[in-house]
Amino acid sequence: MRSTLHQLEATIRDRRSADPASSYVAKMAHKGRAKIAQKVGEEAVETVIAAMAGHRDEVVGESADLLFHLLLLLADMDVPFDAVLDELERREGISGIAEKAARPKD
Numbered sequence: 001m002r003s004t005l006h007q008l009e010a011t012i013r014d015r016r017s018a019d020p021a022s023s024y025v026a027k028m029a030h031k032g033r034a035k036i037a038q039k040v041g042e043e044a045v046e047t048v049i050a051a052m053a054g055h056r057d058e059v060v061g062e063s064a065d066l067l068f069h070l071l072l073l074l075a076d077m078d079v080p081f082d083a084v085l086d087e088l089e090r091r092e093g094i095s096g097i098a099e100k101a102a103r104p105k106d
Contacts, residue, residue: 009071009081033076040069
């Protein structure tokens with residue numbers, strides 16, 4: 001069975017080429033990657049603000065918005081959600097401190 005996020009990913013990919021007048025996904029895709037990325041940032045900030053205020057229900061809603069827009073950004077970059085899941089699986093069992101220290105330095 002496919003997860004809700006996988007189903008949402010498929011819906012987003014299908015709607016990217018729809019009429020921007022009738023589809024929010026198509027409207028955002030038409031605006032371009034910079035606007036989509038900006039929206040991811042906005043939703044992340046709204047999630048943080050809700051968390052800092054202790055508003056659990058708002059955190060749930062804002063987190064849903066954040067995940068939606070992140071999936072939209074991934075679709076725009078032709079990055080399958082499974083690639084993100086694969087990376088999380090790769091990191092499973094590795095200390096976050098050790099994982100970060102092992103990353104190449106810029």
